[in-house]
Amino acid sequence: MTTSATSQIAETAPPVRSTRRWLALTVLALAQFLVVLDASIVNIALPVLGQQLGLDTAALAWVITAYVLPFGGLLLLGGRLADRYGHRRLFLIGVAGFVAASALAGLSVSGGMLLGARAVQGASAALLAPAALALLTQLFRVSADRTKALGIWGGVAGIGSAAGVLLGGVLTGAFGWQSVFFVNVPIGLIVLAAIPLLITRDPASVPSRLDVPGAATITGALVAVVGALSALQQLGLTHPLTLGLLLTAVVLGAAFVLIERRTTDPLVPLSVFRNRNLTTGNLVMLLVGAAMVALFFALSVFMQAVLGYDALTAGLTQLPLAGALVVVAGLAPGLVGRFGVKGTLLGSLVILAAGLVWLAMAPADAVYVVDILGPSLLIGVGLGGAFVTATQLSVDGVDGGETGLAGGLVNTSQQIGGALGLAVLASVAAARTEVLRAAGAPLGDALTGGFSWLFLGAAALTVAAGVVAAFATGHPALRD
Structure with missing residues (x-):
């Protein structure tokens, strides 16, 4: 190979971001764990x-x-900012904001102070989450290694979701409510100290104009x-606030599409959705996220309100589910190698x-080992893969x-899906419970009937995700 050819390859090859990529x-x-856990x-x-802060139920x-x-x-805005101004830079800014907001939340002496800190936490998480996933894809460019890395990523996300109730x-029992915020501070400081030592600075990029109208409309639409x-x-669906927000979301969403079609430097190039696998993956994540968030909410309430478990015991009962999820996420590379991604x-x-x-069949007097453990293990296996x-x-x-x-899109799909699943399926469960109560069913049986419908609804969302997944093209291409 000639010297000029070697030089050209060196110039076009993507930079090596870390020599200790698995530690990175x-x-x-660890940062992603905090983001998921805090929800x-x-x-x-x-x-x-x-x-202690004098907040009523609505507050x-x-x-x-x-x-x-x-x-x-x-x-979405956080992901695009990371693309434009540097993934490591935006990740560190997000972590720093998250740590500061967590400390402020733990020190809160009023409801207003706490709500403000929580808002900063959420905004900071929106910066660090897509940047972290982008850094992962840059650290692991070969498909086999990337699948292993995503297995770890998926396992951590699952642990964060399941561990929230337990931790x-x-x-709270041992150190007070402030500790659920303070726990983020030392872990976040470790992340802030370690990342600059493990991942190189962002490569220089040509500054580009930020699509402010697109950013404003899509952010407003997603918030709505x-x-x-x-x-x-x-x-409820017919309340003026609900209807007003839905209408606002539709109007802003339509405005965003028009803006992105006409601008020369869009926030979200609509051409990205021509990638069938990207579109399929996001739709599947939307539906699975809807099923998962509703599931964890219902399991926690069912264990405590129906079966009479305390909060700690209810959290411990979810450990087998989380364990199965982690194991399967770790086995995912081998499964993908044998059966393909699709x-x-x-x-x-x-x-x-x-x-x-199976879980929907659990009775009001369910015995954990007989009625809950088996379906929990299956659910963990399914979620992990x-x-x-x-x-x-x-x-x-x-x-x-x-x-x-891409990181912003998939995280947005999961978050919007989770909010959608919880709102719709929780409403279905509540309506079913009211019908059973009106028919004279005992409270425990009525609640169980409502949760049964919720679990069946989550199963229906999962089946819909399977239909969508059938349109994936197959195994992602290998990368050098």
């Missing part, structure tokens, strides 16, 4: 928190919503969607749907300059 992945996954760890602390709901709204609404109960879904759960995804969705249907492969499809074939956008 561990630190990135659920607060739930157990809400009653104590509300009593307590905003402790969750204040985090979810900016997180879901700013993810929230332990920390999440807000409408939260209002739907609390106020085959592994379809098989995972079938197992997940079967576990949800589905999350890894859906994420892999979502970043398949994406150019290096759009990896942050």
Whole structure:
């Protein structure tokens, strides 16, 4: 090979971002764990928190919503900012904001102070989450290694979702509600110290104009969607606030599409959706995220309100599910190598749907080992395979300059899906419970009947995800 040819390859080859990429992945996954954990760890602390800060039930709901709204609404913007101004830079800014906001939340002496801190937490999470996934794709460019890395990523996300109830109960009981926020601080500081030592600086890039109109309309549309879904759960579909937010989301969404079609430097190039695997992966993540968030919510309430478990015991009962998820996420590379991404995804969705249907059969006097453990293990297996492969499809074939956008898209799909699933399926469960109560059923039986419908609804969403997954092209292309 000639010297000039060698020089040309060196100039065009993507830079090596780390010589210790698996350790770097561990630190990135630690930050992702905090982001996922913070969406659920607060739930157990809400009653104590509300009593000490004087927050009523409606205000307590905003402790969750204040985090979810900016997180879901700013993810696409966060991903695009990371593409334009540097993935490592935006990741570190996001982590720093998250740590500072967590400390502020733990120090809160009023409801307003806490809600403000939660909003900053959500906005910071929207910066770091897509940037972290983009860094993962840059660290692991060969398909086999990337699948292994995404297996770890999916396992961490699953652990964060399942561990929230357990850790929230332990920390609140032992150290008070403030500890569910303070726990983020030392872990975040470790991430801030380690990443500059493990990942190189962002390569120089040509500055480009930020699509401000596109950013404003899509952010407003996503915030309106999440807000409408939260209002739907609390106020119902026909409430003026719910309808107003839905209309706002539609109008802003349409305006965003028109802007992106006409601008020369769009925030989200609509051509990215011509990538069939990316589109399929995001739709699957939307549906599976809807099923998962509703599932974890219902399991926690069912264990405590129907079976009489305390918060700690309810959290411990989810450990087998989380364990199965982690094991399968770790085995995902081998499964993908044997069955392909599409085959592994379809098989995972079938197992997940079967576990949800089985769980829907649990009676009001369910015995954990007999009625809950088996379906929990199937659900963990299905979620582990589905999350890894859906994420892999979502970043398949994406150019290096759009990896942050891809990370923002898949995280947005998961967040919007989660809000959608919780709002719709929780409403279905509540309606079914009211019907059974009106028919004279005891409270425990009525609640169980409502949760049964919720689990069946989650299974239906999973089946729909399987139908969508059938349109994937197959195994993502290998990368050098």
